[in-house]
Amino acid sequence: MTDSNNRPGADGGDGGDAFVSAFNAVGADYIFCSSGSEWAPVWESLARRHRDGEPAPEYLDLTHETVAVGMATGYGLVERRPQGVLLHAAPGLLQGSMAVHGALLAGVPMVVTSSESTTYGDGPGQDPGGQWYRNLSIVGGPHQVAQPFTKWSNEAASIHTLPTMITRAAELAWRAPAGPAYLNVPLEILLEEWDGREAKPIVPPGSMHSSPEEVDPVAQMIREAKNPVVVTETAGREAGGFEALVAFAEAWEIPVVEPDSAVCGNFPRTHPLHAGSDIGPWMDEADLILLVNCRAPFYPPSRRPSKAKIVVIDQVPQRPHIVYQVLFADVYLEGNVANTLRQLAKRAKDLDESSVAARRAAQEERHAAEQSAIAAAEAKAAQSEGVDPVLVAATLRKLLAGSGVVVDETITHSRVVKRHLQTTDPDSYFYVQGGLGQGIAVALGVKLAARERPVVLTIGDGAFTYNPVIPSYDAAKAYDLPVLIVVFNNRVYKSMNLNHRRFYPEGAAAETGEWLGTDLHRLPRLAAFAEPFGMHTETVDATDALAPALERALKAVSEGTTAVVDVLVTR
Secondary structure (H helix, E strand, C coil): CCCHHHCCCCCCCEHHHHHHHHHHHHCCCEEEEECCHHHHHHHHHHHHHHHHCCCCCEEEEECCHHHHHHHHHHHHHHHCCCEEEECCHHHHHHHHHHHHHHHHHHCCCEEEEECCCCCCCCCCCCCCCCHHHHHHCCCCCHHHHHHHHCCEEEECCCCCCHHHHHHHHHHHHHCCCCCEEEEECCHHHHHCECCCCCCCCCCCCCCCCCCHHHHHHHHHHHHHCCCEEEEECCHHHCCCHHHHHHHHHHHHCCCEECCCCCCECCCCCCCCCECCCCCCCHHHHCCEEEEECCCCCCCCCCCCCCCCEEEEECCCCCCCCCCCCCCCCCEEECCCHHHHHHHHHHCCCCCCHHHHHHHHHHHHHHHHHHHHHHHHHHHHHHCCCCECHHHHHHHHHHHHCCCCEEEEECCCCHHHHHHHHCCCCCCCEEECCCCCCCHHHHHHHHHHHCCCCCEEEEEEHHHHHHCCHHHHHHHHHHCCCCCEEEEEECCECHHHHHHHHHHCCCCHHHHHCCCCCCECCCCCCHHHHHHHHCCEEEEECCHHHHHHHHHHHHHHHHCCCCEEEEEEECC
């Protein structure tokens, strides 16, 4: 900083200034804040910077912790750079913890901060307030609470180390496997005078590459394989990973499976080499399985392929935040995934043309069968008396025409959504991770990063009710983030009901019809919650009304208004 007004002793240079200065150094575009009484020093620093024309991340004032973290997650899914999140004390951290855990599973870098008093009013300096002594503090500090669901958790115990602790947290969050880091910043530190020492701006992580000595033997394994297959969950989450996987698969003519555990778009679903979502047939047929960014490809974990050698391609294959992980690896390639795939693509030479022709023919047959099955399912859905979920996904695909981004928070309809949306481009599909109730916020964060693209949230009625709907709509309105929300409303917590029936097929509930914990018929019209915000709303219960309703909703979104379409589906 060069403005003397922000120096200690001149107009209040304190820990708030140090905090904002550090997030400038981090390169954060945004600070996502769910307000707490500890953040007055940060707000004052931002107000001074705005008054004096000084640089600062854009501040978003959000009214729920899940919204703050979820929006940072959505933004980070697209931008892949750490942003700042401010929560309130230990209670705010606890309220936002599910979303922070979701960011960990989604591999999104961010620096999450909250605060706790260290003097409880008994120390010198300004009085932090009695709420810390009576209600807000937690034994061991909130950084102890955050440890299980963050990459790194610590406390900034001194004003002199605060800026560098923030940049260290950001650097750790950005490196593979990317995820949230947490920093407890005591209020007393924020109120202390700052000596003006700023953190050095951080730079992107360097790239770790597998060596030719490691890649060459794997290329030879692929060359010798008769029936290889790629299985990927999150290749598309890596910068350049989507494109690198396409080039690799085309160079070697290898089919690509995106299993049900895939959580983003990794490969064009219409591509002839896309082999669907079922890993089952390959468990006995494949002689080589290439796991590309797969954290948990086999279920149950002991389900081992019968004869295939397994090559794991992942910068950090053993994910430290996963409690139990089984990969059955024979070989690890632990460099940057996109670079490794590009190296392997260059080595696609001297192939056995008869083997390549045989697997090409087999894959063409599989792909044609899958496309025929998709078309047949959509034709059947179009003739349904009620609105079939397949028709909802297929209609969205046709209306978006490859231009949109879909954030998915369905459960029983997730396979339908992925199968019939048929996304073809990078960063076009994301599945919400870590627990229901984040989807609207994640979609808003994606829209914040991709304002030029239509963003659609597909969500079940049960998941919708878990979301902080009012705070999410407030954020959409306040920050001009129009999205389309499509509710797959079957009036039941169906996944719960299916498990009850599965575990107790001839139990008392099956005998009496008393299915507890599942009925959602009592809920009011879900679209109506958006009406006080002046948003576009539709409720659809007939097949012929679906496409016109979605067309009107997308038109409203293109004109700047969030739209909610509640579709009463048949199953």
